[in-house]
Amino acid sequence: MFSWITPELAAIFWGVVKAIVSLLGMVLTAAYMIWLERRLLALWQDRYGPNRVGPFGLGQVIADMLKIFFKEDWLPPFADKFTFVLAPFLAMSLMMLGFIFIPMTPTWGVSNANLALLFFLAIAGLAVYAVMLGGWASNSKYSLLGGLRSTAQTISYEVFMGLALMGVVIQAGSFNLRDIVAAQEGLWNVVPQFLGFLVWVPAMLAVVHRTPFDLPEAESELVQGYHTEYSGMKFGMFMVSEYVGIVMVSSLTTVLFFGGWHGPFWTEQIPFVWFAMKTFLFMASYILVRAALPRPRYDQIMSAAWLWCLPLSLLNLLVTGAVVLWRAGA
């Protein structure tokens, strides 16, 4: 009766299930990240935050989602309609795609590929199009400035973000994220690759436009930057994509520098718990950074990128390469 179930079909089915579960898990995490951010910010800013809907205000996210779904889907008459609608979809889908290759446990992960890290870099590069197109299609000056800033910022930070990660790749000898995690058994990359990590931190903040790299949407300067003209669900997608980005980049940090599912003990039993805990820590640190730091000026961010981060990442690359070659020779 079930003879049509071939092993290949079962594998595909299992793959689809994994994809859907991961996707839902990630979107839910991203949505609750909004709640977490509001509560944590409130905690650090001497106020309450949303605490009325459901226990600890957990229902706030649902209420907000419902509200945003029923908002009028308004298209500014002066906007370029097709691109205007396309931009938030791009933002959301690209950020979610980036999650495909994240290995959460030795066995769980949507997919596995040998060029996973390169795929992530490509996604990060493409994501700027969402912002740029959104800023451009809005046909508003503030949005345009936001889009321009985002483009310039991404160009500067793309360069050394890739370079910063090359040290990790050299050590593991692979672009495959599973191999990278496996290579960290015993010693997490953050120790030998500390320089790389230092450079990666601003780069990852810049990728997801978070304080202090939130220039594309600096609300005290550009109103809301590239999504000034967006409202309703289209705005919601931009917003959620930001949080999806945070989840994605945080889990990537865990994978690349903090040993992925490895823990000091019980790694075999609870790999996912280790992974989730570390990722959560980075997500919270994003919020702490936002609560603590002012926003540098646009040109200060640019000069920090080219004068400090780029040389540092090159230095890191050289040293790592030299050490690996020396060891291989020895």
Next chain:
Amino acid sequence: MADGTPLSVPDVVRELTTRFGDAGFTYQPTVDALPTLWIPVERLHEVLRYLKHEAQKPFKMLYDLTAIDERFRKQRAGQPKADFTVVYQLLSIERNADIRLKVALVGEFPHLPSVTNVFQNANWYEREVWDMFGIVFDGHPNLRRILLPPSWKGGHPLRKEHAARATEFDPYQLTALRQDMEQEALRFNPEDWGMKRGTDQHDFMFLNFGPNHPAAHGAFRVVLQLDGEELVDCVPDIGYHHRGAEKMGERQTWHSYIPYTDRIDYLGGVMNNLPYVMALEKLAGIKVSDRVQTVRVMLCEFFRITSHLLFYGTYAQDVGAMSPVFYMFVDRQKAYDVIEAITGFRMHPAWFRIGGLAHDLPQGWEVKVKEFLDWMPKRLDGYRKAALENTIFKARGRDVAAYTTADALEWGVTGPGLRATGCDFDLRKARPYSGYENFDFEVPLGHKGDCHDRTVLREEEIRQSLRIIEQCMKNMPAGPYKADHPLTTPPPKDRTLKDIETLITHFLQVSWGTVMPHGETSQMIEATKGINSYYLTADGGTASYRTRIRTPSFAHLQQIPSAIRGQMVPDLIAYIASIDFVMADVDR
């Protein structure tokens, strides 16, 4: 010089008559002892140039420029015939003195030469006078409406024939057509301001910053001429918050105008009452007790703290640090708790009275004040670590919108904006009023005149204010909270039921209002944002004949383009925040 001039003519007036001869000059004694001299309109430029450039210890600052509609004024004995008077008030830091020059004009819509070629900051003041009085300044580069909308057809509101009450007009209706017209009238046209739309290679972007913008601190609009993110030039546009406070002064009684003053610099609370009531006390000859003076100082310093805290938090917010403002609002609430316990109100207590205070201090006030004094310093230390000493925070303010003392004086900048350039001019020290000479405090100074200096300086001022409050608390003198004087308002009531004369006076004062003696008076104070002053003309009635409110923020906003050209949009945000203005203080 007219006969009857007192022998004690001020030195500066004697200096001028020696230099120019006394042809056409008329000295006018005033209650506020501010040298007041009428000069013929032909000699205006000469005299101003002399005072600004040639005089020993020059008068570098055009402190105020305003006008009076004299056509219905009764008590003008000894003054030249005039339908309108234009008043120039100059300030000299070196002399620590002022001079008031008046020019008499005859005619319905008189003309006189503009002085923008002598004092740059005359620009906005002359526009305001034209807007409000219809006096034309020949040679003004851009004489157009400043406080009222460009489409305004209702005349010039501070002229005496102009109605004061809304009930004297037809109900206002905003039809779709009218809305479109008003919108169109607000469209920025670069050519009107002598701006180019682009260079040979590329166009400039013109960006409306405001009137509604998260960092505009009120309904304030600056039109930016941008080359990328670099500011080529900008045009501040004010008037969105204009409520006609000066016109209301001509309608409200002397006493009932006090709550309006609260709402000029709405962060300054009772600090706004002070120059008004002190000017009137000069006019009436009331001397208030030491207790009244000390209580006034204490409350003013409380408001200086709340205002500076708001500045501190919003400045941090505008450079992107989101947390400090929440902490500072907590502190402001603590301060307001004390203020509320004493005055019964929080932001706008309207608590000072002509000749005293509304009430005496409540029992146990020291406890509340002490709580605040214990609370605040350690919070300030925390902010210093979290914000002021943060590298990014410093980098955002250093060398941004820096200007020199000379620039500041040219633009009429006072208060922290002036002291940040290193100019030691704080009225509380330079011309102590209300007993400030009895207090031990320092005047913090900056040296670079940039945004960061202005921020550090205000933070230090909060600490100094705490010192003053502490001294008030420890040395509060005993005494009455109202002066024993017939013009003290509202009058002391305890004797009214004893004799008929007092009862009648009390009744008239309370029902009609106090009748102040005629004359001209003024008082300057070091308010939260700079020097604030009231220049009151009394014509022997229950209300003012002309109320001139000189506010610091008006001058500070006019300076914006000169200080920010060539910098970037985020610098403008930091600069605007560092000016620390409120639009009510600009537009009145």
